[in-house]
Amino acid sequence: MSSSARRTPPKLARPEPAPVVSSPAITELTRRIEDQGVGPATAAFWAGAVSPIIEPVDAAPKERIVTFLWRDDDAESVLLFVNRITDERDLDASMMRRVPGTDVWHLSYRMGSDWRASYAFSAQYAGERAPWLDTADHLALRRALDAGAADPRNPLGSRNQAGQRLSIVELPDAPAQRWLAPRDGVARGTLTCREAPGDLPVRIYQPPETARCDTYPVVVFFDGEVWTGPQDVPTTLDNLIDDGLIEPCYAILIDSGGTDRRWDLLGADGSIDRWLATELLPWARREYPIGARREDVTVVGQSLGGASALLALARYPDVVGRALSQSGSVWQDEVPAAILAADLRGTRVYVEVGAQEWVLVPLHRPVVESLRAAGAEVAYVEFNGGHDYACWRGGIADGLCRLNYTIVTADSSQE
Missing domain, CATH: 2.60.40.10 (Immunoglobulins)
Structure with missing residues (x-):
């Protein structure tokens, strides 16, 4: 870890007071x-x-x-x-x-x-x-x-x-979160704990046995201990697969540990993207029937993990074809720099950030334009919320659906 690396976002006061009113x-x-x-x-x-x-x-x-x-x-x-x-x-x-x-x-x-x-x-x-x-x-x-x-x-x-x-x-017009809860009659995938190369703990989601394919795409999640503990992303995957909104897929959920370990893994000057591209995915393909194309690989993350998902795409676009970034820590200088240096033609990206995140919104907009300039097909959403699992848990489903089936143009990406 570089001693000069900044471990907190810019400290900016709220640009305007919260809208307090009388009831x-x-x-x-x-x-x-x-x-x-x-x-x-x-x-x-x-x-x-x-x-x-x-x-x-x-x-x-x-x-x-x-x-x-x-x-x-x-x-x-x-x-x-x-x-x-x-x-x-x-x-x-x-x-x-x-x-x-x-x-x-x-x-x-x-x-x-x-x-x-x-x-x-x-x-x-x-x-x-x-x-x-x-x-x-x-x-x-x-x-x-x-x-x-x-x-x-x-x-x-x-x-x-x-x-x-x-x-x-x-509130009544908030985006629907239809795929969070378990449903009767939906076939469920299995979750297995493994040690990946480098002794990093991962959890492997295997799709329901009813979904039989020769090879499968894979979705890689950072903060796997969150998405299989406080949050339940395997159930979201089960429901999306059952509804036919995404292809049956494997998922690799990487544990990030405590605060310091998470920074060492997911900070922009770390090497999680290189490890993912050169060690994790080759190991996963030896162990499981995961497709070899870059289009078969989607990387998902939030906050630091969102920045790491963008870095994996920007630095290894021949290996990672799709990225889903939620409220990514794009204030880290390495993120926009890596995108500017990348050729992302043929890749897809779903980027979302909370409209209430007054630090991140103005930083996200130029990053999105850089992704487009680099050739990526980008869906960009500013949702009315914050840096919040209450929002991200539904946004994962929205992003996976868009990345699987929709090619988004610059004219239609702002929703």
């Missing part, structure tokens, strides 16, 4: 408190409360007011952490408001009706130091925020990289 539901609660008193009004409120409350915006049918609720009579302060809405450099803006004299904590945002995000709550009590203040650096702060409590009034949830359950807010 009609909370306004109505305060009115009822005045009419009925605190006890009856709040009891009736909680009896019918769901969280978050989703309310329409007059004269703006594509927007909603989203009100998050936390019930706590003892807390002195409550922090709402919403992925990429909360600015980690300005946590005061994400402190929840308390309806005076009640146990009702609330915070409302005005968002597009296609928004999806994970969120959690952290409370501070008398005599305790706020958990979000006991941090020494950016990574420690993120760990504290990710360790918050899920919303007890919201059954919809996901898990982050560490396996912590977070709640999900999902």
